[in-house]
Amino acid sequence: MTKLLPASASRSANSRGDGVFRTLILGLSLIIIAVFIMSIYLLGRDSLPAIRAFGAGFLTNSVWNPVTEKFGAGPMIAGTLITSFAALVISVPLALASAIFVAEYAPKWLANPVSYLVELLAAVPSVVYGLWALFALKPIIQNFQLSLYTSFPDKVTQCSELRGNGQNSFTCFFFPEAPVGLGLALAIIILTIMILPYTASVARDVIRLVPSDQREAMYALGATKWEVISRAILPFARAGITGGVILALGRALGETLAVAMVIGNVPELAKTFWGSTATMASMIANQFGDAQQALHRSSIVELGLLLFFVSVVVNYTARMLIVKLTPKGIQ
Amino acid sequence: MSRTLERSVPRGQTLSTGRKTVNLFMGFLISLGTLIVVAPLIWIFVYLITQGAASLSTAFFTHIPAPVGEAGGGYLNAITGSLVMLAIAAVIGVVVGVAGGVFLAEFPRHPLMPTIRMLSDVLSGIPAIVVGLVVYSLVVVRFGYSGFAGGLALGLLMIPIVVRTSEEVLKLVPLAIREAGLALGLPQWKVILNIVLPAATSGIVTGVMLALARVAGEAAPLLFTAFGNNLLNLNPGKPMSALPQQIFIDATSGSDSNVTLAKAGSLVLIVLIFLASLAARTATRRR
Numbered sequence: 001m002t003k004l005l006p007a008s009a010s011r012s013a014n015s016r017g018d019g020v021f022r023t024l025i026l027g028l029s030l031i032i033i034a035v036f037i038m039s040i041y042l043l044g045r046d047s048l049p050a051i052r053a054f055g056a057g058f059l060t061n062s063v064w065n066p067v068t069e070k071f072g073a074g075p076m077i078a079g080t081l082i083t084s085f086a087a088l089v090i091s092v093p094l095a096l097a098s099a100i101f102v103a104e105y106a107p108k109w110l111a112n113p114v115s116y117l118v119e120l121l122a123a124v125p126s127v128v129y130g131l132w133a134l135f136a137l138k139p140i141i142q143n144f145q146l147s148l149y150t151s152f153p154d155k156v157t158q159c160s161e162l163r164g165n166g167q168n169s170f171t172c173f174f175f176p177e178a179p180v181g182l183g184l185a186l187a188i189i190i191l192t193i194m195i196l197p198y199t200a201s202v203a204r205d206v207i208r209l210v211p212s213d214q215r216e217a218m219y220a221l222g223a224t225k226w227e228v229i230s231r232a233i234l235p236f237a238r239a240g241i242t243g244g245v246i247l248a249l250g251r252a253l254g255e256t257l258a259v260a261m262v263i264g265n266v267p268e269l270a271k272t273f274w275g276s277t278a279t280m281a282s283m284i285a286n287q288f289g290d291a292q293q294a295l296h297r298s299s300i301v302e303l304g305l306l307l308f309f310v311s312v313v314v315n316y317t318a319r320m321l322i323v324k325l326t327p328k329g330i331q
Numbered sequence: 332m333s334r335t336l337e338r339s340v341p342r343g344q345t346l347s348t349g350r351k352t353v354n355l356f357m358g359f360l361i362s363l364g365t366l367i368v369v370a371p372l373i374w375i376f377v378y379l380i381t382q383g384a385a386s387l388s389t390a391f392f393t394h395i396p397a398p399v400g401e402a403g404g405g406y407l408n409a410i411t412g413s414l415v416m417l418a419i420a421a422v423i424g425v426v427v428g429v430a431g432g433v434f435l436a437e438f439p440r441h442p443l444m445p446t447i448r449m450l451s452d453v454l455s456g457i458p459a460i461v462v463g464l465v466v467y468s469l470v471v472v473r474f475g476y477s478g479f480a481g482g483l484a485l486g487l488l489m490i491p492i493v494v495r496t497s498e499e500v501l502k503l504v505p506l507a508i509r510e511a512g513l514a515l516g517l518p519q520w521k522v523i524l525n526i527v528l529p530a531a532t533s534g535i536v537t538g539v540m541l542a543l544a545r546v547a548g549e550a551a552p553l554l555f556t557a558f559g560n561n562l563l564n565l566n567p568g569k570p571m572s573a574l575p576q577q578i579f580i581d582a583t584s585g586s587d588s589n590v591t592l593a594k595a596g597s598l599v600l601i602v603l604i605f606l607a608s609l610a611a612r613t614a615t616r617r618r
Contacts, residue, residue, distance in 0.1 A: 021520030022438070028430030029447050032494070035487060036450045039457070042468040097364025105361060114369060121372050123604055125548025127575045128597045131582045132375050135382075135590070193371045200368065224354035247456075254458025256551040257579055281460050281551075288464070288555055304464040308457060315456030316449070 039308060047302035049295055058302060064267035064283075066291070071299035073280065073306065075269045080279040082270075083184065083259065084252035087191035092245055095196050099203035100229055115204060122197035130261030133190045138262070142181035145274060149179060168271065176274040184270045184277055187263040191255060195248040202244025202322070206237040243322030250314040254307060256281040280307050383598025386591040391599075396561045396577070402588035406596050408563045409577035412478065413547065415567055416557060419482025420489055420546055425539055427486075428493025432535070435494065436501035437523055448498075455491035462487050463552035471556060478567030481557025488549060489542040496538025500531045533614055540611035544604045550575035574600045 050058065054071060061072020102115045149156055152175075159172040210233050218228040234241075264276025265286045278286070280303045291297040390405045397404030434441070435448055466484040474480070504527050512522035528535075550573065553559070558570040559580060574596055581593035 017518050017520050021523070025430050025434050025438070026441070026443070028427050029434040029443070031427045032431055032447050032451050032454065032490065033443075035490070036454060038469065039461070039465045042465050043461070046464075046468050094364045094368050097361045098368040101361050101365040105358065114365065117369055117372055120605065121368075123544065123548075123608055124372075124375065125550070125575050125600060125604065127550050127579045127582070128375070128379070128548070128601055131578060131593055131597050132378055134582060135594075136374070136378050196368055224350055226354040226357040227350070229357075250456045254456070254460070256458060256460040257575075261579070261583060281458055284460050284464065285551055285554060288467075301464055301468075304461045308461050311456045311458055311461075312453050315453050318456075319449075319452050 043301055043305040043308055047298055047305045050298040050302040053295060054299070058299070059306075062269065064299075066287075066293065066296045069293060069295050071295065073299075073303055075267050076278050076280045076283050076303060077306070078269055079184075079263070079277040080253055080281070082277075083187050083191055083263070083279055084249060086188045087195055087252050088245065088249055090188070091192045091196045091248065092199055094192075095199035095244075095248075096203055096241070098196075098200050099207055100233075102204050103207040104225070104229055104233070115201070118197050118200050121193065122201070126194070126255065126257040127261075129190055129194055130258035133186060133258065133262045137186060137189065138181040141186055141274075142179050145176040145179035145181065148176060163271065172272070174273045176272055180264070180274075180276070182262055182264045182276060183274045184263065184272075185274050187259050187279075190258050190262055191252050194255060194258060195252045198248040198251055199241075199244045202247060203237070203241045206240030206244070207233055209240075210236045240322055243318045243320075246314055246318035246321060250311050250318060253314065254281055254311050255279075256285050260285045280304075379594070379598045379601060382594045383596075386595040387598065388595075391592070391595050395563050396581075396592070397588070404588075404592065406574065406577055406592065406599070408560060409572040409574045409596065410599075411563065411565060412481075412557070412560065412571035413573040413575075415565060416478050416482040416485055416553075416571060416573055417543055417547055419479060419567060420485035421539065421543060423483065423486025424489030424493050424542055424546075428490045428539075428542070429497050429535060431490065431494035432497025432501055433523060433528070435498040437519075437527070451491045451494040454487075455495070458551075459484075459488055459549050460551040460554075463555050466552065467555040476556065476558035476570040478557055478564075478569065478571035481553045481571055481573065482567065484552035484556045485546040485549060488546045488552065489539075492542035492545060493535075493538050496541065497531070497535045500534025500538070501527060503534070504530045537611040537614050540607050540614075544607040544611070547607070548575050548600060548604055550579045554579075574603075 050071060054061065058071065058073055059077065060074050061070070062074040063070045063072050064075065065071070098114070098118055102111045102118075106114060155171070155175055159169075159175045160177075162169060162172055163177070214232045214236065215228055218232045223231070259279055260282035263278060263282055265278045265282055266276040267278050267283065268276075270277040284300055284303055284307075288297065288300045291300055388405075390403060392405060392410065393407055394403070394405035395408045396406070431447065431451060435444060435451075438444060462484050466480050466487070470477070470480040470483060508526055508530065509522055512526045513519070517525075553573050553576045557573060557576065559572045559576050560570040561572070564571055578593045578596045578600065581589035581596070584590070
């Protein structure tokens with residue numbers, strides 16, 4: 001809008017005041033660039049010792065041992081990717097369902113409270129999710145694990161023998177080692193709930209912006225509600241929805257405390273679907289404060305640097321998709 | 332698009348039972364999905380209200396945490412620490428954020444505009460824990476753990492949110508108002524400061540409130556910056572506690588009386604956050 005202002009506007013009578021104002025605003029805005037560059041510089045500088053010591057092997061090595069000063073981020077990278085993508089796979093259909101419900105099915109008196117409620121989900125702090133997961137969800141998961149034990153006593157012995165030999169099988173992967181409750185599964189559940197509102201609210205906004213001509217044309221041709229949604233609305237909103245999904249992925253990758261409270265924080269790959277493991281963010285939260293040796297600290301900062309780059313790429317992609325691929329008229 | 336339209340045209344006068352069934356079934360799935368989305372939220376609220384209210388007492392607001400091993404105590408240190416650090420964060424977030432918003436909205440042809448917009452978008456997605464690491468090596472390494480460091484970390488998290496919301500509301504101010512000001516011979520800076528910004532104030536305040544509500548719940552960046560403090564401390568030069576951080580420490584401590592406090596703290600925190608976002612929302616609606 002302001003583009004229409006004449007170029008000479010800033011060169012009017014009191015141009016000195018304009019110059020000062022412009023410099024002030026620009027100077028303060030440059031802080032945003034400074035924060036970005038400073039973050040890369042500081043994280044890069046502090047992770048240099050770890051980068052020198054472990055090189056690219058840091059990304060794939062699976063040993064994380066402060067005693068021998070060997071650090072590899074493999075398990076944490078795997079933990080981050082597994083929890084995030086699993087949470088995404090579960091949350092996307094649910095988020096889409098709630099977005100479609102709010103935009104297409106619900107009457108206004110129901111649509112407003114539901115979309116407000118879903119937005120409240122985004123406002124609940126990470127620690128509160130963690131606390132709830134720890135004291136409300138964990139006992140349920142524990143009981144479920146216990147019931148697996150009592151229902152399949154043969155499987156228990158079979159799996160523990162297999163694991164004793166360092167082996168695993170498909171069914172044993174879904175069979176808990178011990179009914180601890182904490183671990184991968186609980187982390188995935190809590191992440192799913194936490195990222196739901198991001199996809200849901202973006203999807204709802206994009207669906208609402210689909211021109212009503214499009215719906216009416218389909219209805220006029222005799223289409224059912226689901227046909228209208230699946231053929232006239234969802235394809236049209238596809239790009240925006242994808243952007244929302246990637247945005248949610250970014251949240252999931254960086255989510256820290258709720259995950260740190262429930263995942264068990266063992267720097268190993270999870271042996272079972274229920275087993276303890278760690279994510280990059282949960283590892284930073286858990287170990288940075290206690291890390292004594294320089295190399296340990298530096299390795300943790302390198303985890304932070306990795307998270308930084310991943311979230312920059314993911315967020316940039318999401319914004320691009322939302323802005324560029326959404327059909328014209330929907331922005 | 333036209334091809335899909337043709338395919339969905341019904342052949343006869345009435346809908347085939349197959350299409351009707353699919354329609355009903357998908358409607359059922361969608362409603363079920365929505366229920367599954369809303370259920371945990373209601374569960375969390377009920378849980379927090381029942382558990383949190385049971386553990387709330389006046390001591391919660393007036394006492395500091397009891398020494399290790401003793402029951403009782405409260406979150407006075409965490410509440411005051413949160414307030415102090417949020418105040419510091421608000422100053423940073425408002426000054427840089429609103430300036431950034433003004434820059435993006437009022438100087439759209441500046442060569443740095445696309446860069447700053449992109450970076451502020453990208454910064455909004457940086458995990459809070461990483462911001463904590465950055466502030467650690469920037470401030471804590473030299474000056475030690477402090478409320479200032481914690482406030483700075485929260486302020487950095489606020490900036491992108493405030494930039495975005497203030498840019499949007501500034502763009503809503505009609506161009507005619509700016510033109511009227513310029514036509515009267517006012518320089519651009521006076522038009523922006525005295526006409527455009529006041530017109531957008533309520534929107535900007537909303538953005539700031541929402542940003543504050545968002546960072547008020549962050550504990551991750553405080554772990555290595557404000558560090559936490561079990562004593563009542565109002566001096567931001569020293570380590571400070573904050574509500575979410577104290578909740579994190581107490582919830583994972585394994586002591587029953589600490590867990591009780593963490594539950595009460597969660598209820599208080601969530602009520603504060605919802606009140607702030609509700610206030611922000613009603614303020615915009617009235618405008």
